Amino acid sequence: KAGVTQTPRYLIKTRGQQVTLSCSPISGHRSVSWYQQTPGQGLQFLFEYFSETQRNKGNFPGRFSGRQFSNSRSEMNVSTLELGDSALYLCASSLYPDTEAFFGQGTRLTVV
Amino acid sequence: GIQVEQSPPDLILQEGANSTLRCNFSDSVNNLQWFHQNPWGQLINLFYIPSGTKQNGRLSATTVATERYSLLYISSSQTTDSGVYFCAVISNFGNEKLTFGTGTRLTIIP
Numbered sequence: 001k002a003g004v005t006q007t008p009r010y011l012i013k014t015r016g017q018q019v020t021l022s023c024s025p026i027s028g029h030r031s032v033s034w035y036q037q038t039p040g041q042g043l044q045f046l047f048e049y050f051s052e053t054q055r056n057k058g059n060f061p062g063r064f065s066g067r068q069f070s071n072s073r074s075e076m077n078v079s080t081l082e083l084g085d086s087a088l089y090l091c092a093s094s095l096y097p098d099t100e101a102f103f104g105q106g107t108r109l110t111v112v
Numbered sequence: 113g114i115q116v117e118q119s120p121p122d123l124i125l126q127e128g129a130n131s132t133l134r135c136n137f138s139d140s141v142n143n144l145q146w147f148h149q150n151p152w153g154q155l156i157n158l159f160y161i162p163s164g165t166k167q168n169g170r171l172s173a174t175t176v177a178t179e180r181y182s183l184l185y186i187s188s189s190q191t192t193d194s195g196v197y198f199c200a201v202i203s204n205f206g207n208e209k210l211t212f213g214t215g216t217r218l219t220i221i222p
Contacts, residue, residue, distance in 0.1 A: 043200075043212040098143055100145065103157075
């Protein structure tokens, strides 16, 4: 069965712009989590959604937001982009929260 | 929150050698996973192992939950094993989110 699909794979944006990233989980999986990976900070948790509800949120500013749709697909949005937002954004899907997580290929965002 | 430490941070080995990667965690967990991050950034699932021992080909893992550590063994290393290995856990307490260690960068030299 198809894995976790993230789009787009690469993105270049200008400081001050906003961006939306998409994640389609494995069919049947209802939980989606987002992570940011940077060389300096490692892998940091952004937020988790289950059945269209945000269950957890990491320590990120309000410029980072997300949502989950009824078909379990999820989007995350970053407004007023800063240079420090340049990172690999990874999405994970799992059947339920706290079960085995499977990751997509990631979206590499560069802010210039 | 839960703390996850991985050691060693870097490991350079000759092809054919065996290696052991360690993951220590500071609290009780109900989920522990090992991942291999490929050169393109994707995290590849190796093991889901909150406790016990599992084997998959040249790789095996053991988690001793009562002593709060997990080990990943790689035998007869190949150059394709190179990359960063992450351990990630979900604590029994507090926020149920996957918390990652800082990783072990493994380099296999031909």
